[in-house]
Amino acid sequence: MQSPAIILVRPQMGENIGAAARAMLNFGLDHMRIVDPRDGWPNERAVALASGAGRVLDGAMVRDTLGEVCADLNYVFATTARSRDLAKPVMTPERAMQHARALSAKGLKVGVMFGPERAGLETSDVIRADALISVPVNPEFASLNLAQCVLLTAYEWQRLDTDMPPEVLELAGARLAEGIEVERLLDRLVAALDARRFFWPDHKAESMRANLTNLFHRLPLTERDTRTLHGVVRHLAERDRSDD
Structure with a gap:
């Protein structure tokens, strides 16, 4: 351990x-x-x-x-x-x-x-x-x-050296995402949202980004979750371009 x-x-x-x-x-x-x-x-x-x-x-x-x-x-x-x-x-x-x-x-x-x-x-x-x-x-x-x-x-x-806690997060064979994996997902999502003018009005943009960062770091995201969400962001971005 x-x-x-x-x-x-x-x-x-x-x-x-x-x-x-x-x-x-x-x-x-x-x-x-x-x-x-x-x-x-x-x-x-x-x-x-x-x-x-x-x-x-x-x-x-x-x-x-x-x-x-x-x-x-x-x-x-x-x-x-x-x-x-x-x-x-x-x-x-x-x-x-x-x-x-x-x-x-x-x-x-x-x-x-x-x-x-x-x-x-x-x-x-x-x-x-x-x-x-x-x-x-x-x-x-x-x-x-x-x-x-x-x-x-x-x-x-x-x-607690000899004690085991009553709760263990069940990951079903997956692992929790590392910090760098969550940051890369956030960077990609923020860039996609920026392109669609999501962070508006401008004076609220910083707090909106902070809330989004807080949300993703609060979630117990697995490595599999981050790969799935990368795919979601990529698909939506490609669909936006095809609709333009």
Whole structure:
């Protein structure tokens, strides 16, 4: 069973990256991915704070964009403390890691996103997630630092080491689509809709595209589903051209 990738999105301080690495290794996680770290990479402060968990940093994947980091993942959680106007499943860390274990047991790749220290994930990040993780903290003081949030998630993963979750997504021999497959389908669909002036009026186009992206990332699309939908988009585009 492959453990989830811990994805740090635009982290601001090397110390917090190092502390997150320690929290991960405390509970057996060693797969870190970093998106556009503010102070560049490698980072000496991260290494200093990681202490004995330096190997987590040594093996970290570092990329410029979230799309690159999530390209091979089948299911992604986003941690967020703010309520958002997005229709997505919301889970506690415990329930999320139950679901992550069920998916990993099927050979699927899972990731958990954590946002920048100052403001957390942006909506443009969250729409790429399949589900949200919300920690039931004191509403009068809901602030968690990056390493604390990573620690909670890693603890719940390790705690369930001998338990199996009650729900397993039945794929009937198929597999969940990877992030890059969903993105390619979205690119093709958006291009086809753009050609038909679907995103109108212009001032609403960006939010319409965001809603569409959120919809597709919320669905548990299989690889077979994406191939079928590619065929649907291609057929409709060809039919439009023949009608012109």
